[in-house]
Amino acid sequence: MKTCRRLFCLIAAAAAALLCLNGAVLAQEPSASDALQQPEQVQSELDKQGFPSGSSGPTCETLNGTWQGKLHTSLTEMTYFDDPIELNFIDDANQPRMYLTIRSYESAYTIPQGWSVGTGTVSFSFNEGPWVASVYLEIQEDGATLVGTYSQYGREYPLVMKKTSDEPVMKYREPQFTFEEKGIGIWQGYLKDYATFGTGGNPIPFTYELLDRQKTARLLAMADFEGVANGTYNWDTELMRALLEQFCDTFRHDGASGMPEQTDLDAILDHAIAKGGIECRGLSAMFSAILRAYGIPAKPVMCLPYTDPCEDCHVLVHAWSYDMGKWVLIDPTYRLMLRDVNGVYLGIPEVRQAFVNGDVLVPNETAGHNLAPFSLEYYRAYMTKNMFRFSCLTSTTTAGETSGNRTQMLVPLNYQIQYPWSRPETITRNATSFWAPPVVSDPQGA
16 A cells, blocks of 8 residues: 655655454454454364474475465455465475465565465465455476465455475565564564653643534535434444445545645545545545534544654544543544454554554454455554554644644653654643543534
């Protein structure tokens, strides 16, 4: 995925997500209406093979090297693309290894969730949860062709892989994810070294433009948002999810399309229509406006890395759940809301702490970038880089970034601000005030 330009950040915000590498665990949201399901047959299929994972033998000797092919990857019922895949098999008697490199992934490689070698066969699986995929291949007589099947979403497709080299690429010597020429361990180190923010202090006078259907009329007319909002929901997070689904079915992310010079809602909508997509900043501005139109306080939040100035960043939506009494992270670029293992939706600061701790995160099963499957492993790596400091406008309205509407930036304690005398933002280290509940006169808007 291409970058997402941020005018006042002097950078681009990259994000990509495609197939899920490390996925979800079973969890339920408060309504218990869409618990994630784990496929049951994947490991059992691997267990049927003759050799356990990590064995060496004649088949492993034949597999040793680099193989290339294409995965038939479905996006919708009628849409698919052929995704180049490379398999590097390392026949090490002490520690045989298998690495997959898939072009649509934003990583140097992925390690299969499980793999097994039989007599003249190899099986492996990757992804978890609803995105799990399994591959079964047989070695042909020429010793240089693998033929078999690739299965995902309950459908099976043929797969052919050709050997391109007897020498595998030693992928384990490379960092799996690299951002700004730094591995994920360095970015996680920044979060751990600067894990502390200030508390207390004066409140920040954040305001939210709620229930203004007139200013959002053009945007709301792009799809049946009104019908979605009039549905029956047990929790307001269910309404958020339903609106997110409708929004992501209507608007496409395109980081290369940039943003219009004017940042009011109509200008952003015109840009998205003209370009056929828009970057994460525009998506977050539009989706937060939709939530506010139906009485939910919501705002775009820019998530920035340790480096300043930075090469890229990402923009999310923070939405206030009255039912849960907390902020909820929503990422319209990825059709994403994150929960913990207990099924509780998480806000931005909670996700940041989960990255520090290495906690399990559970994405919604429909998460994905422009209908492609979701990569939790990539998302965790990418957002570990970006969850260092945060900024948002003091007043969230359809007018966008106007003069006098000051940007507030939250940074950790002991973090040195570059050129503090000339920054366009108001700098705070007070997380209590920055993440405070919204103050609104008519919270439910009923």
